[in-house]
Amino acid sequence: MSTVLQLASTGLLQGLIYSLIGIGLYLVFTVMRVVNFAHGYFVLIGMYGVLSLEPKGFFPFLGAVVVAALGGALVGYLVQRLLLESGLAKGGHSQLVITLSLGIAIQYLFQVLHPEPFETIPNPYPFEAFTSSGVTISAPRMAAGVLSLVLVLAVSFLVYRTRIGTIIRGCSESLNGAIHVGINVRRVYRLTFALGCGLAAVAGGLLLPIQPVSPALGLELTIKAFIVVVIGGAGSLWGTVAAGVLLGLAEALGSLYAPGTFATALVYGLFFLVILVRPQGLVVRAASRIKPAETSTKVGVG
Amino acid sequence: MTTLEIEGLTVKRGRSEVLHQVDLVVREGECVCLVGSNGAGKTSLIEGVLGLLPTKAKTLSFQGESLLGVRPWDRVRRGLVVVPQNRDLFAGMTVEENLRLGAIAAGDRTTADTVLAEIYELFPRLAERAEQLAGTLSGGERSMLAIGRGLMSRPKMLVFDEPSLGLAPLVVTSIMRTIARINERGTTVLLVEQNVHQAFALASRAYVLENGVIAGEGPTDELADSELMRRGYLGSAATGGVVTT
């Protein structure tokens, strides 16, 4: 029983990190209709960012996470501004090609900069672990989960309770409607892409003390973020958050019944099944069904 | 003073040119209508003026200032607001959220509550449905919401793209009466319609668009009697009633 509890706790905390990574992808997708295939690589930027800053101690580590997040956001902003805007205006598959190539470029860059795999940093937190009713959680894992939850709540506050959030939701509801009320949609797109990439980078920074980083991790994280958004129904921030937790739990509990890598395969199989049975995702916002199909983007935001 | 001045406007949709060398002027305080059958290019004209479609023009100015090179949302912020044909509402947001987003172009946040009250007075139905999602409204209510949203920034000029489209005759009459009121209160209006009868009753001057070119223009009372309106598309396309003399 305590094994199950142990795995469930670890899975839940890991899942919250997936939720954080997932809402970054979700925001970019729902607002801009762009599927960012480089999303997982922005998590890498956060991980390598913190790694290269070599923080010693708690506050330097937090500082490094913030710096890495801002770095990820800045790279995202520039990618949107310099690469995607022109592609978005033209439509077609350009955004797919651009984000996919970008991800591969980031991977090779890190392969050159950090040829040795599985790099990590020692526990930066001022305590080692928490133990309660037979469950032991290491400090970095606990902190990463809790901070991810805090950030998820902060993002939901931003999106649903602030003026800029209303503007962002307006752009996601109707691009043309947003233009008709005078919203500078180009600026909103840049900020949204920067925010999405920044969230991925933050998650990476928090993840580093738990999970050693290798350049190849980017693809896996991109796929996990996809799973989370798709299972979440792509129509609701909370669906995405729930799906992240679900993925974390499934991964952890899967290892109960199957050894290591096979458990991972099992989890992906399970999600594949969910998508086959419920292609609309597990959580679907009521309004997204009655929403008439958005007509093709009339204006180049480039 | 001229509010909107268009000279030699050419608009493209994809590769094809759908509007050729159009001239059109709307003076301050006027209510002008633009009529034309389905596919004539009315919506393309509006989208060209707003900068949503690629255009070429000798002159395209609003309140004496050129709009060429100005981004669509900045044209809106200058006071040129369109109530689009397909409404483009924020379907998953409430009526009130839709209206409040309409105030963005005004920049000044303090007046939003005052204007909101005015709009609820103009459309009591919207006040009743303030918390309802825009996507669940009826056709008439959606049209009202689109107009209300357009009014939120207190625009200098409102362009209505077929506000009567798909609405029951009684609702059309009520919407038209509201447009007249909006114009009487000082907002310059360009009313784009297929429904010639209703549009001519409201507007003082009219332009007739046919296959992307202006086929005629003039005061509505003169134009209604003209040869153009008698032959032309009126016989085939007047859906809301034939113009009688």
Ligand SMILES: Nc1ncnc2c1ncn2[C@@H]1O[C@H](COP(=O)(O)OP(=O)(O)O)[C@@H](O)[C@H]1O
């Ligand atoms: N999305 C589009 N792509 C290409 N051509 C279009 C599109 N929409 C309309 N058209 C064409 O442009 C012309 C003008 O259309 P439109 O401006 O919508 O006319 P109206 O508003 O007067 O009905 C028509 O010939 C129509 O077939």
Ligand SMILES: [Mg+2]
């Ligand atoms: Mg039209």
